[in-house]
Amino acid sequence: MKNLKLKAARAAMDLSQQDLADKVGVSRQTINAIEKGDYNPTINLCRTICRTLGRTLDDIFWEEEE
Amino acid sequence: MKKVKTGIIIPAIIFIILVLCSPLIFLYKSPQDESVQKWNSRITVTDGKVDRDKISKKFTVNKTGEITLFFSFLPVGVEKDDVSNVDINKIGCLTTVVVENEKGEIEYTSTAGSVFLDTTMYLEAGNYTVTYYYHSDAEAFREFANEYLCSQRATEEIIKETGFENFEKNATTDFIYELKVYSDKADRTHTGVILLWALCIGISFGALIAGIFKYSDAPDGKYRYDERQRTEQGRGYRAAFIATAISLIIPLMLGSTGIIGSEFMLFFIILALFIGVSVLIVYWIWHECYFAINENSTRLMIFIGIFGVLNLVISVINFIGGYLIVNGVPTIRCLNLFVALLSLEIFIAILARRAANAKLEAQEGEDEE
Structure with a gap:
């Protein structure tokens, strides 16, 4: 399942995947995999991403029930 | 930075030294593996019969590999360069050579009556016996050939070419025998030394490449x-x-x-x-x-x-x-x-x-x- 919230938060800060990857300290492919839903990050990485983007875990990684 | 230098420069120096020193290993030769036996013997032919059927000598091969056997049984006074002048008819008999291993298996048989021959063959380390057989007539040679040679046609051809009927019926000849056993590759650098050297060069080159890859991109070495x-x-x-x-x-x-x-x-x-x-x-x-x-x-x-x-x-x-x-x-x-x-x-x-x-x-x- 695609993580569109992460993509939106990144785009809101005008960051490319590479920029976010550099700030978080992972490879660009990892950010891409998270956005595409191909990889489930650990809680540590989730926290780092949220801190970088100035969001909470709920904002980016909590799935809304339909 | 110091770590980077150590990680790249030391393997580089070792690699260069090993490569530059490579020609030196060819100066290291294996010890000469050679044995020589010399003896004198008198062969007497009386009324067309040789005073003995055969004589045997033993030799040892220390190391398995390609071994050259050199046989020489020259009449006294005949030099190696004058082999062609030796008249077998005057000697009154033909000599053939058979080499057997410890198990009695035949390793080599000479077919013609040359007085000067050598052969190179693969021999395993061990003891061997070389036997010189003497034939003064066609029948004696035929008996020998039936046991040691496989082709009857070849045997008859050798008998025909030798011309036993022309042999002296009474003759006495003093021979100088020489049996030399040596390894053809004795004067070469041992393969094991070359492989070991190549392995050292390979490892040092591998360490150099690993050093370059490890330190060239990341100065902190990680x-x-x-x-x-x-x-x-x-x-x-x-x-x-x-x-x-x-x-x-x-x-x-x-x-x-x-x-x-x-x-x-x-x-x-x-x-x-x-x-x-x-x-x-x-x-x-x-x-x-x-x-x-x-x-x-x-x-x-x-x-x-x-x-x-x-x-x-x-x-x-x-x-x-x-x-x-x-x-x-x-x-x-x-x-x-x-x-x-x-x-x-x-x-x-x-x-x-x-x-x-x-x-x-x-x-x-x-x-x-």
């Missing part, structure tokens, strides 16, 4: 992989292990049933390792966990390209020289071909991944717009 890459690497190891296990089990099973000969096992073990490494590297490259974060793959591509071409050239040379497959069995030299194929595979995998990434990025760009 390549870092993120958590996704480490997870994928683990999956890659699992896939490679399964691939290697299957690649090994199949030929081992076929080998145990006799479908594949044991001489092919080395080839299949190398093939299994090649398949395992291929699966691992291609999996890692495709899942983008082969290169560390922000590592540049271009340098590796250049190195792999050069390395692959070098191995391909060596493989072609080996193939043309007939060393790749000997008697229908692939040799250890197939390793060069496998390395060339592996390099090509890595090269293609990196290119394919780059192309796929470019396509994905273009698609992402369109989505974001």
Whole structure:
């Protein structure tokens, strides 16, 4: 399942995947995999991403029930 | 920085010293493996009969390999250069030589009556007996030939050419016998020394390459992989292990049933390792966990390209020289071909991944717009 919230938060800060990857300290492919839903990050990485983007875990990684 | 210097410069110095000193190993020769026996003997022919049937001498081969046996039984007063002047008719008998091993198996038999001959053959280490047989008439030679020579037609031809009927019936000749046993390769550098030296050069070169790759990109000496890459690497190891296990089990099973000969096992073990490494590297490259974060793959591509071409050239040379497959069995030299194929595979995998990434990025760009 695609993580569109992460993509939106990144785009809101005008960051490319590479920029976010550099700030978080992972490879660009990892950010891409998270956005595409191909990889489930650990809680540590989730926290780092949220801190970088100035969001909470709920904002980016909590799935809304339909 | 100091660590970088140590990691690259020390292997580089060792590698250069080893390469420059390589000619020195050819000064180290194996000890001469040679034995010489000399003796004198008088052969008397009376009324067409030799005073003895045969004489035997023993010699020892210390090391298995190609051994040259040199036999000489020249009449006194005849020099080696004058062998052609020796008249067998005047001697009154023909001498043949038989070499047998400890088990009594025949290793060599001379067929003609030369007084000066040598032969090179593969002999295992051990004790051997050389027997000189004397034949003064056709019947005596025929008896000998029936036991030691296989072709009756050849025997009759030798008898005809020798002309036993012209032999002196009464003659006395003093012979100087010489039996020399030596290894043709005794004066060469031992293969083991060359292989050991090549191994040292290989290890130092490997350490140098590892040093360059380890320290050239990251001054702090650390390549870092993120958590996704480490997870994928683990999956890659699992896939490679399964691939290697299957690649090994199949030929081992076929080998145990006799479908594949044991001489092919080395080839299949190398093939299994090649398949395992291929699966691992291609999996890692495709899942983008082969290169560390922000590592540049271009340098590796250049190195792999050069390395692959070098191995391909060596493989072609080996193939043309007939060393790749000997008697229908692939040799250890197939390793060069496998390395060339592996390099090509890595090269293609990196290119394919780059192309796929470019396509994905273009698609992402369109989505974001």
